[in-house]
Amino acid sequence: MNLSIDHKNPLPLHIQAENLLRNMIRDPQYAGGKFFPNEVQLAKQLAISRSTLRHAINKLVYEGLLVRKKGVGTKVAEATISSKSKNWQSFTQEMTARGIVIKNFELHVTWVLPDENIANFFEIEPTKKILKLERLRGKAEGPFVYFISYFHPRVGLTGEEDFKRPLYDILEKDYMTIATLSKEEISAKSADKFLASKLELESGSPILFRKRFVYDQGERPIEYNLGYYRADSFVYTVESRRE
Amino acid sequence: MNLSIDHKNPLPLHIQAENLLRNMIRDPQYAGGKFFPNEVQLAKQLAISRSTLRHAINKLVYEGLLVRKKGVGTKVAEATISSKSKNWQSFTQEMTARGIVIKNFELHVTWVLPDENIANFFEIEPTKKILKLERLRGKAEGPFVYFISYFHPRVGLTGEEDFKRPLYDILEKDYMTIATLSKEEISAKSADKFLASKLELESGSPILFRKRFVYDQGERPIEYNLGYYRADSFVYTVESRRE
DNA sequence: TATGTTTATATGTTTGTACATAATAATCCG
DNA sequence: CGGATTATTATGTACAAACATATAAACATA
Incomplete structure (x- = not known):
């Protein structure tokens, strides 16, 4: 450069x-x-x-x-790790733009049967296995988010991809799938034992929970994503204007 | 205009x-x-x-x-659809649009000295008292949000207004102040004793915390708003699109 | 007719200059 | 010593001027 x-x-x-x-x-x-x-x-x-x-x-x-x-x-x-609604980018891009180096603490790839919610969102049979990607990510000092992603079979992911690369980079360059629309739901939760141990918190600590529905150009669902953020290190920012 | x-x-x-x-x-x-x-x-x-x-x-x-x-x-x-979805509304409008009838459980109006944050945001002297509006609101079954609002003196609120009316209605019709831009920060918190009692929760329960900075057409600050939502009854949704 | 060529138009890029204003540091004075 | 005053510094606002370049329409040519 x-x-x-x-x-x-x-x-x-x-x-x-x-x-x-x-x-x-x-x-x-x-x-x-x-x-x-x-x-x-x-x-x-x-x-x-x-x-x-x-x-x-x-x-x-x-x-x-x-x-x-x-x-x-x-x-x-x-x-402060934050997310802007405008010009949204992938998690990695967002963080690297801020000079934050992301570390992957855990990475699990499995094939699972979708639950009813996911099958409905993807509009597929609940008997067809789909790719599930779980990632524990954060800064060098420690993890601050636990991600769970499910992908639509249409995308064509094999599970053999290098998920250390930015996700949307993989989708765009290798699978010609461009994430265009994202609908998100943000809420608060208490850390259960599982999340508490992953995010190095005490059980019951507050967690910011983000559900993300991602669509491609044709408004076809491609990803269902759950993000559990440590409340002390994540703020979600939104800017809106009315005419 | x-x-x-x-x-x-x-x-x-x-x-x-x-x-x-x-x-x-x-x-x-x-x-x-x-x-x-x-x-x-x-x-x-x-x-x-x-x-x-x-x-x-x-x-x-x-x-x-x-x-x-x-x-x-x-x-x-x-x-585009995204620009339409940007049109934000007041809490009451938001809720009535979803068919929810809002009940005011508590309403307090006081004049207070702004802390440093607020004085900075409003760009006023920290010695000038401003209007503070606290409201406990929710559905018939019970409260689910505790709001604290501070208003810029410029707006001209007297504290004698009928705050059962939609807030932005009062501002527009009676004070010719139009809220145009809003910047929000959403995060998660634990309920302290005060919030727990108000929202009828146990201490330590998760709370969705929303900080809202509201500006008028000239990008002048008019309201500083804090909202504490019961996590079990509030979800924040965002829709974003990229070209 | 089809295809280049010119020209008018409107935005894109870049520079230089001047003064205003907010925040902080330095100074002065009672 | 402490409070008020005065630089100093860095961003904020505003203007004028020139040249570059993409687009489309008018025009000319084969």
Whole structure:
């Protein structure tokens, strides 16, 4: 990855600057909370105008990756693990964009019979086995989410895939399935013994529970996903506007 | 609503332009698909610079409300389902839409000093008292949510209003304040003694916690709202789509 | 008629400049 | 010493100007 700006590159300067900033965000130095060089200085350093640089910074501020304060400076936004409803991405993409390295603590692949809910959602016979993917994921310090995913047979997953790769990357590149629509239900739960042990909590601790129904372009169901998040490390953010 | 730009208004010109554009979007003419006047012309018309106007347009493009094509023009984006689902409503509207009749179990109105968070959000002195509204609400069978709302003094609420009416109805009709933007953070918590007694739960039971920041058209803060929901009776749903 | 070619149009990119304002640090003074 | 005042710093807002490039329509040519 190029870490400087090339005026000969046909890619617009503000896009190059944006990419460069995305890299800086992942830099442990800045991810840790250090302020960026100020606009004027950084613009000079990159040999672009302040306006161009600001345009790039603004985009990242809008995305929630950077925060700015007048008279103070610009830095990486609090690494509170959060999920934005707009421009949704996969879990891994979301986290890497924030410079958080995701560790897989456990990964189980099994073939199971769908329960009634899932069979209904997928519109398949409850006698047909489907792929179930369970993952315990988190940061280096410890796990903070337990995922359970079920996939529609139509997708064609074999169970032999490398699930360390981003899931939606696998689906798009290897299975030509593009997740386009997602309906989510968020609620709170208490940790049962199983979840408590996985997420390193005491039984009864609060858990944010997210059910996710994922569809492809044709609005056909492709994934049914359950996410159990430690309440102390996950906030779900939503921004909405009415006209 | 003012449909022109006022250089004496302290509101930044690009925000004024943005609001103006939002109004144009609602105009049947443009909503129907007619192209906007081109940037140069429109900027001239509004007596602002092209850069300032572009800044405003860009924001709406980013929000998905407008589409632009080089060499062609700018027009209102095709209404997609996701943009419709973004239209948020008040709690009462939300519930009645689901056929649930809301009962108010408790209602307290007090004037309090804002803590640091609230004073910052409202951008006011921490010495100025603001209106605090607490409500325990639910269905006939029992309460399921405890709301705490703080209001910006600008709104002009006296505390004598009939808070059994829908809140946003009061704000719109009696105080000409229209809640336009809402940012929310959803997380999970354990019920402390206070919440447990109010919501008729045992201490430690899971609670869905929603923090809501509400803004008016000018993106000025008007309400800070905390909602504590019984986990067993509330699910938050989100629908999102990517292109 | 079919196919290039030009031209007008509108957005896209980039720079330079100036002043306003919020937050913080430094300074001064009673 | 403590409170008020005054820089300093960094982002926020706004303007003007130029050139680049994609699109579509008008035009010319084979």
